[in-house]
Amino acid sequence: MSESAAHTFFAIPELLCLLSTYVETHDLTQCILVCRDWSRQFQPRLWVDFDIDDCFINQLKTVPSTMALLTKHLGQIRAVNFWLADDTRLQLLIQGLPLQLNEPSTDPGTLCTNLQCLILQQFDETRLPLISMPLVTLLGHNPCLTRLEMSCVFFEIDGAPAALAQLSHLQHLYIFSYNSRRTITNPVLLLQSCLALPELTELRFVNMETCWDDGYQSTNMHEVEAVINRASNARIAQGPAVKRIKTLQLPSHRQGHRNPLPLLFLKSSLLDLETCEIPWFRPDADLEEIEQVVREHCPNLKHLTCPFFFGLAELAEAMRAFIRGCSGLQSFSSEGFNDGYDLAPMLILSELVARHHTTLETLELPNAFEVRSRDLQEVLSCCKQLKRFWVICNQENHMLSGLAFQDISRSDWVCTELRELGIALNRCRCKRNISGELEEEEKQDDPRVWLAASATKRAYQQIGRLEKLEVLAIDTARGLGTMAKAKDYLWDLTLSKGWLGEMAGLKNLRRLELRADFLSMMGQAEVEFMYDYWPELREISFPCKIEHIHAEPHWQWLLYNLPQLTLSSVEEW
Incomplete structure (x- = not known):
């Protein structure tokens, strides 16, 4: 290929945009240095998907131009991974403010409003009260989010569950805990937030337990059932094109006492399961009922995960019944x-x-x-x-x-x-x-x-x-x-x-x-x-x-x- 032909070939903006999707970050930065035209085409790709980790924060502090670039490209960001989420780091995506919130901002920048994926790996729990405003604001300005991963600490933040329920395009929701002993003390609020999402197709609660102990009032059990029924009816009302949950991982409970979630979920109209982790059933669960419910309500289930259950024979019987019900x-x-x-x-x-x-x-x-x-x-x-x-x-x-x-x-x-x-x-x-x-x-x-x-x-x-x-x-x-x-x-x-x-x-x-x-x-x-x-x-x-x-x-x-x-x-x- 001649030099002129090569120049014409790479001068096609659509081609450069396509090539940029296959280039690693390090090579992308090298392409930006080639010429002004390449810089215009490739630089936005740097801001589509990036990690806000300690290295990035240090760069913000030591390289003054980084903050200006972040503010300039807030509208182009599609996916963000926070290694540690606190109020100052969340604030970066709202207005591109300096790390110290008490410093005045000369240019508030453009709101980060086009996020499709947000991963909050860990919260700074010592600053939990301060996280509420920037997190709720960030979720409120990104209604097109399709994937969200966050710690269950999220549900302890004022206004956050309500903000989650407004994400009408959310399809994939991961709620996790680094501490397997952490329990969800308000399952009703949890389910109201998650099941209100009309586009949700994947729901996972990872390394978490629900608080279904013997002291839990029976009235709360009826509330849980009512929440699931309301969400089911809302989905049915959407007609034949309704989206259903295809991937499910429910919270566990080591003893399974009075846990109504598995059978209530499986019998509802919320699910069209293709992938599932075997839920934790109570030790005295009716094995024939488990098998029959799975057979009747999960005909498309093809991919099954078995939780680590410490070899308890009672739980193993329920798992075998679940496997028998699958086809x-x-x-x-x-x-x-x-x-x-x-x-x-x-x-x-x-x-x-x-x-x-x-x-x-x-x-x-x-x-x-x-x-x-x-x-x-x-x-x-x-x-x-x-x-x-x-x-x-x-x-x-x-x-x-x-x-x-x-x-x-x-x-x-x-x-x-x-x-x-x-x-x-x-x-x-x-x-x-x-x-x-x-x-x-x-x-x-x-x-x-x-x-x-x-x-x-x-x-x-x-x-x-x-x-x-x-x-x-x-x-x-x-x-x-x-x-x-x-x-x-x-x-x-x-x-x-x-x-x-x-x-x-x-x-x-x-x-x-x-x-x-x-x-x-x-x-x-x-x-x-x-x-x-x-x-x-x-x-x-x-x-x-x-x-x-x-x-x-x-x-x-x-x-x-x-x-x-x-x-x-x-x-x-």
Whole structure:
């Protein structure tokens, strides 16, 4: 392309505006310095989405021109993330005033009136009385907000709940607490504010509890029911085009005493659920009623999350009833999943597989507290549509027992559509000498060692059959449910003493994540295998400092022959 053609090409304002949506902030600032025309086109993009954090506040204090730029571009701001919200920082978006409110402003600027997303991660509770005016003002001047995330401290501010109820375009509402012990002491006010929003499709209460204790008056229960009924009738009155809540996460209650919210919500006309966290039902809840209500009122529910419930058997029964009521779940996830308490399994995964094995596509159990190996094997050997299986832990000494080799060898995996696999492997300890051979006394004294070795080979064969796999993350069980040590896995992913060759079928593998030491015994033969059989490989991560990997000649060879490949530490993911 000639210089004149290039000049004409980039002189098109619409094209520059389109390109700016794909440019990172650092590169955007460089583009602004190219010329005056580019500066006019690219500079407004800097103010569309930004964080008001300590770095930004320091810049305001040290660079005088920053305040003028902020004031100039207030009307262009679409999304703001407050790391800490107090009255002075909120005031910045109202009139672009100086940080010290007692300083006079020579130019009040233009109101920030075009916000679509506002995230208030944390309030300065020591200045809570002073926050009321700027927060209510900011919400009042931004009726087009579609997404709002804020702490439940918000409801302690005078006028704030009423201001929230006026956001007629709000679609996504997150209310959260950093303190899981914080309770909502006025559920009626809470629901009146949230359910009055006619466009709301996502409502989440994260890490919060409601105050439904035995002292709560029955009249208040009737008030809650009346609020939900009024909101339901208001939605119905909007006609067939009415918007309903499709994503729901209700506040919890550890004992579930007198909690009317789950069934009242599920029976109402407010919901058309597609994504939901299983609510907290009272321990003596009618299981048949839960199942029937879910089946009748949640026919489109496809994505289910299970809360961390400390393995209470009564709550597990309600969760299983909820799963039975769903039809055709596509995904199931849970942070800190616990499917066993003492010696009594909760059977949640078994219920999931029994009811939804023909439709389940995603199972995610990050940082699971306890999960049975046989249940994980049941998912892999029954769910044909599975595309993502991610049961892997980021915590060093977790109780997650992992997927036992003996269980893996019992039945074939049928999940041939799997694209992403993250597993922790577990086996009975196989004692080997430094050369990788089984110790002679182990061969004689314990013949089960040979069976364990056969099961290990079978496990890697199962992985190797997943021809569509693109992401593979492997860890080893380090919790209480294993006798194996880290050194027992050292040879697994080698060609001479292990089973790396069984995974030659992974032609589409793009990312390999080794979370345990599978690399100490790897050498030139292993990296040549990767080069020959994994042509799409782009990323490998290791559980160690990456400088040590780059120093090894065989990894240098692989990087040279696969220039698109990057090596990194697991912590970087």
